[in-house]
Amino acid sequence: MLQLNKLTKTYRTGDKALQDVTLTIPKGQVLALIGPSGAGKSTLIRCINRLVEPTSGSVILDGTDVTALSSGGLRKMRRQMGMIFQEYALVERLTVMENVLSGRLGYVGFWRSFLRKYPQSDVDEAFRLLDRVGLLAMADKRADELSGGQRQRVGIARALIQNPRLLLVDEPTASLDPKTSRQIMRLICELCAERDLAAVINIHDVALAQMFVERIVGLKAGELAFDGKPTEMSDEVLTTIYGEEDWHATIRDVDDEEEDTVAVEPVL
Structure with missing residues (x-):
């Protein structure tokens, strides 16, 4: 609560x-x-x-x-608060999978994340979340190749991989067309x-x-x-x-x- x-x-x-x-x-x-x-x-x-x-x-x-x-x-508390941003806040040159896994930074530490050495359990969870948000086939695409709706789905998966108790969502549909806006709100x-x-x-x-x-x-x-x-x-x-x-x-x-x-x- x-x-x-x-x-x-x-x-x-x-x-x-x-x-x-x-x-x-x-x-x-x-x-x-x-x-x-x-x-x-x-x-x-x-x-x-x-x-x-x-x-x-x-x-x-x-x-x-x-x-x-x-x-x-x-x-430590911020691990429990997943944040979804209006402008997505993705690292453009990284892949979809790498952006999702960045949600585990608060748990694995800087050097393990820098060297892409995430626990297999985190990788498995990232794949599961990408499947849930409909982006499993795009796991290896760079973030700058995605549409706005796809970027927001990556942001959702990144927030959820923290296993939060609370989601804070700032204007998730501001840059999206009406159909995609409804899809994103429904998904959240x-x-x-x-x-x-x-x-x-x-x-x-x-x-x-x-x-x-x-x-x-x-x-x-x-x-x-x-x-x-x-x-x-x-x-x-x-x-x-x-x-x-x-x-x-x-x-x-x-x-x-x-x-x-x-x-x-x-x-x-």
Whole structure:
């Protein structure tokens, strides 16, 4: 379980990126963070694993206060937090397999990874994960030969090979076309369900969030503006988070998607 208690981030300029954010995310729950640019979504994710240091408040993962850990303790804790990046963060000249195995750096150490001397169990797990994300045939391809969707799948496999307790996902579909975006969101949610893994997904596409996740949290100017189920999203809620706009089409897109997925009985 992940607990955020009055998490606050104030920059030296005096700007507050986060203000007293309090959330509890149970094991296995996939949560989407929505909100306008500058609302604090990426900052929140990075405060959880302390890529950005919170100014105050606490982050507690399965009873461990992440914000109180020393540098050594934090390195170990980050093994338990898989990160999936918007821009993939792959090493372009390395193969797909090598990029996936880099997720084991926190376990095998620099020199073993530099010399490509991973335990056979890690290699076997990397092959299994590549098969699961649909990239087994591309294990030996260089990362710079892949499409955006394929790169994101490599990033997912790399995060999962850490065997994390929590996934932190920053804009996984921002650079992808609509079909691939749905495939990536579906894959992330399926993998979380398979592993009983909690996830926090920063996402701009409200309709996509509504289609796939079980809980949506809206941020506005660093503060919680909404916390509820996708079915509770309304024009009024979206106006509160983003400002005045005609939101009917955004919500209707989700309804249309649900209608499209209803099985049709064959005509005999």
